[in-house]
Structures are given as structure tokens and as C-alpha cells.
Amino acid sequence: MDKEEILAKSREENRNGDERDREIANQAAMYGFIGMSAAYVVMLLLEVFLKGRAGFGYIFLFSVFLASNGFSRYKLGGSKVMLLGSVCWTACAVVWLILYLWKG
Secondary structure, eight states, X not given: OOHHHHHHHHHHHTTTOOHXXXXXXXXXXXXXXXHHHHHXXXXXXXXXXXXXOOOHHHHHHHHHHHHHHHHHHHHHHOOHHHHHHHHHHHHHHHHHHHHHHHHO
């Protein structure tokens, strides 16, 4: 291989950013996911134990968050497990929304 072929191959492999940048973005997204999940759990516990409410709204938001995450992972990766999980979380979100509207 000559220099131009090697450079062309390298550019093709790294057209979506280099591997280090993608790994940093993936780790940042994971930390964001963990942080958001922790915030939802804390808010739900405060809602239930301090305010004495059912917390259906927070559970609904968390279910939508998980369903959206799963659908995007299915779209990007094609995993049928992610699709199944997302459909289940969507069904849960519908139930939680109904309970939120009905029981407040």
C-alpha cells in the first residue's frame, strides 16, 4: 500500500470521529443516564414519603425515558431485545399516565 491508500482507508474508518471520541461520548451518555435515573428515584421517594402522593407522574417520566432510550438503541444497533424492552416500557408509561390522570 502506498501512502495515499493508507490515508484514504484511515479517513474512511474514522469518518464518524475517532474511536477515543466515540468512547468518551458513550461514557458521558452513560454517566448522564445514571445521573438522571438517580434524580428520578430521589424525586419519586420525596414525592411518596415526604408529600404522601403516589408519584405516578415521576414513574411515567422515567418509563418514557427508558422507552426512548431503548428505541434509540434499537434503531442504532438493531437489537430485538431493546425493541421488546422499549415496547414494554411504552406500555408501562401508558399505564402510569392513565393512573396519573385518574388518581393524580
